[in-house]
Amino acid sequence: MRAAATDLTPLPLYAKVKNHVLQQIRSGEHRPGARVQSEHELVRELRVSRMTVNRAVRELVRSGVLSRIAGVGTFVADFRAAGHPLQIRNIAAVIREQLALPAATRLVFHSLIVHFENDVPLQVEDRYVNPAVAPEYLQADFASITPHEYLMEVAPLRRVEHVVRAALPPLPIRRLLKLKPHEAALVIERTTWSKSARASFATLHHPGGRFELRGVFDI
């Protein structure tokens, strides 16, 4: 065991750049929505190369701390971002917003698939697909390829958003999953984008007692 207080191996430069920016956000110097230094400004300020700054900022963007617009600038993300890799958010308006698309669109592909493993229901997948993105969706053979894999092939997805919650699902879902009376379900709502168009929106129900989600993040 060695002392944790004194850091023998110094942080890599890009990590110091990340901490520098994070510190400004934590201290309130940079409020959510505010613009942060441009990459070139950080280069001059911290005397590091732009590739190092770029990596630092890119990782902060991916982890949700910052957002950036090419040609405009880099900004502190609106939601509280300094904490965990996964954001805990109030459920209020977000889900309605998600559901709005399928309801508003005239023609939408819809599939309801139950996935089994050894005759045990694993997942009920209720998916809506944008016909403009995957016009042949209904002709695909979902016994040999999952809808997600199919979508990845015909229109590479650029962005995926997951909303995860726990719920006691409605009766039809409970029956499909063969849930016990008060067994909870893990519900995932997944929205995918292809370029700027929304490609699909899926609601996935899993038996809460038998399955779990796992995510690993290296910081």
Place this chain on the structure above:
Amino acid sequence: MRAAATDLTPLPLYAKVKNHVLQQIRSGEHRPGARVQSEHELVRELRVSRMTVNRAVRELVRSGVLSRIAGVGTFVADFRAAGHPLQIRNIAAVIREQLALPAATRLVFHSLIVHFENDVPLQVEDRYVNPAVAPEYLQADFASITPHEYLMEVAPLRRVEHVVRAALPPLPIRRLLKLKPHEAALVIERTTWSKSARASFATLHHPGGRFELRGVFDI
């Protein structure tokens, strides 16, 4: 040398490198656990710079497709990795394994914290902390800083793993969260590593009907 101006394909080079490796995995040319090309080999094979290869491989590692060991090589991750950013896994052995550490260690710091927002309980946080990583943990003021933030300060975390599931929590937790009779909870088990040592293991319970997790992934 390289004419980027005449490059009509929309995909950046590092994305092509990623697809090149992904294709070899999907086709079975590279099986889980197998070694893939080194960065220098990919540089020679694809005629791109090493920084471009490095970014491609680094992103595949972060998304769980590959894993790498400095001085040894890069390998296809064991678990099914070509599909979703979040992996759905069987619950069987994993959680026991997680719980093994606090049970096996002689001295472990333990905190049980209930987080409120406007007098409404948001989260019950049951956390075990490795004293070797944060010897002053019990002296921290968790009214002004969250345990996760405190750990980030005293021993920067290098890796975070989340396991998410739905459950009807035990009665003490139900009481703390003021859950309705059959309201489900969203349970997160979070393990963090500092360098190679496990820093903490926390179980977080959230009211299933009022809160959700959100994760966004750009591919």
Place this chain on the structure above:
DNA sequence: AAGTGGTCTAGACCACGAA
């Protein structure tokens, strides 16, 4: 000693948005 990943530099060209 050779190979590997980890990091970093000091430039460069591009597309895009704002002025």
Place this chain on the structure above:
DNA sequence: TCGTGGTCTAGACCACTTG
């Protein structure tokens, strides 16, 4: 036009593992 992010190069030094 100018600043922004997005990408890419062709080197480099380092720590580490393996033979």
